[in-house]
Amino acid sequence: MKTELLAPAGDLERLKIAVMYGADAVYFGGRQFSLRARASNFSLEDIREAADFAHEYGCRAYVTVNMIPHDSDFIGLPEYLKTLQDFGIDAIICASRAIMTICRQAAPDLEVHISTQQTTTNSLAAAYWQKQGADRLVLGREVDLMNLKTIMSRVEMPIEVFIHGGMCANYSGRCTISNLLTNRDANRGGCAQSCRWNYHLYHGEQLLDRPDCLLSLGSRDMAAADYLEDLLRLNVASLKIEGRMKTAYYLANVIKAYRFMIDRYYNNGEISGEDLACGKKMLARVANRPTYNGFYGGRESGSQIYTLPSQPSQNYVASVTDYRDGFGLLETRNFYRKGDLLALMNPQGQDISFRVERMTDEDGQEVEIANRPMQRLWVKLPAPADRYSFIKMSED
Template identity: 75%
Template sequence: MRTELLAPAGDLERAKIAVMYGADAVYFGAAQFSLRAKASNFSLDDIAQAADFAHRHGSKAYVTVNMIPHDSDFEGLEEYLKKLQRFGVDAIICASPAIMALCRQAAPGMEVHISTQQTTLNSPALAWWKKQGAERIVLGREVQYDDLCQIMKKAEVPVEVFIHGGMCANFSGRCTISNLLTNRDANRGGCAQSCRWNYHLYEGQKCLDREDYLLSMGSRDLCAADWLEALLKLDVASLKIEGRMKTAYYLANVIKAYRFLIDEYYNKGEISQTALAYGKQLLARVANRPTYNGFLGGISEESQIYNLPSQVSQNYVASVIAYRDGRGLLQTRNNYRQGDRLALMRPQGQDISFTVDQMVDEDGQQVPVANRPMQRLWVRLPAKADQYCFIKMSED
């Protein structure tokens, strides 16, 4: 059994990107029953299309139904689950025993995966969920590698592990700071990320604030590339990328990096240092918070962000809207100009660098610089391209 690479998608376009860049499975949700109220732009029709697209390319489609529901949230849920089954969705990811039971009764053709919102950290908890009928468990992000090894020896249900993306400061599902401070429900898709705000620290009445920054619970993001080979050796069922709110370009790079590294492992039996360096180079391209290895190596002093700035990348230059006669119609994301060295990034293969020789707008007028967001210009490309390609700054 090969370990699955599972990627997120915030809309249909991103679901297609995820599949094209090598995700074995893609997960997404409709706003109503999902935990990313703002990230879910999937209509029922989009879900059907995404599942169909994934299947046609040999991938699977999972739908998140992972809110911690209130009584009223069950309205329409049974019909929704039946529709998901009709669309061919492979599994739902849920955090509620009742939703699991409802799915097994109303839509038994779909697997039920237990969300990380349940913070499953140990083998007896896995066994509890298996006994209730769960078919996969997404582990809590706090599981350390040594513990994971022991869990894998005892687990009688497939296990999914996060390898990349945002980390909750607190145990997922066990945090209602957002509820208290903003009245937005962390467990029903409204998390205001209040953990990332600044806090004064007191001992009694005595303020203990440092001079340089206030206390924040906000975590660095997870990047488990260094642990990937070890995780693959454990035969976990699935390695999961977080980030349903991330851009298509972010997803393409992150998925491509992990796809490359996983394929390297299965083709050569190991991930060489050279391959790892290339994969990490791909990961470093995309805008992100500072990263760390999560809890895999233990509880790290490097886990907190405090006032460290995000790494905002200007690397992404344009998306490809159309291709004709050797030229691509590019939609501008960051400035570029005639003479710049850019690169064409495609789902398969290495990037191809090229120099921008001529830029022409849709009226046929030559333009020396692309400096307006979403500006559309025809540019000669070094190879055939389609809507799944991106134009980025060249690294050569």
């Protein structure tokens, strides 16, 4: 069985992008029972459409039901799970033993994947979930490669691990800093990311602040392409990309990069240095925080950020909303002008560079510059495009 590439989706548009750019499976949350309250999240009608769309392209669809529930949170849950089953959803991702049991009773055809919120970091804890009948286990992000190898040799159930995206400062599911400092519940979708705030450090009465920065618990993001081949050789069931809050453009790039490297591995038996460099270059385009390999290489090496600021990417120029007779209707995201060298990114194939020769607005008036967000302009493109295509700055 090939390892699955599992991608997040914050809404239906991003789900379609994830499918088109090569995810084998997608995960997303409904409006109830899920973490990431600030993601757009899916209505029931959206969930039905998402399942249909994913299945049409041979992609599996998982719904996160991963809050740590309080007593009042169970209202309507059995009916909701039954609805997910009726829609053809393949699995739920849950972090609660009680929700797992309710799912087994109300919707027995749904697979149950145990969320990383349960912080499973060893084979014995994994055996607990196997004993209870879970179908898959998402390991804690703190497991290093050596320990993962041992876990894989001792556990029979399918194992899912993270390959890319944001990292919690603390063990996921074991943090309530946000609850205390903001009254927003970290384990019910309200995490305020208080770990990324600045803190003074004291020893007794002595202030230990560094001159260059205060202490932040926030971590760099994971970008573990260096370990991709190892993980594929271990035959983990699934490689998960984090980021239900991320943009469509971010997802398209990240999924395309991992799809490219995974396909190279299965076609050639390895990921060559050249392919790895190419994949990492694609990932670097959309990195908006400093990245590292997570815990795969051992504990905490280079994990913290401190003085390194976030870097919003200016690489994304426009999305394509329509295509007719060689011209694309572009919706502007970042400044560009006539004469600029841009690139067309489609779900399949390599990026195609082109120079902007002519730009017109929707009334046919010639325009020299695109400098308003969401401005819609017709631009001649070097190849056919569709609504899953993006325009970015050329790297040529």
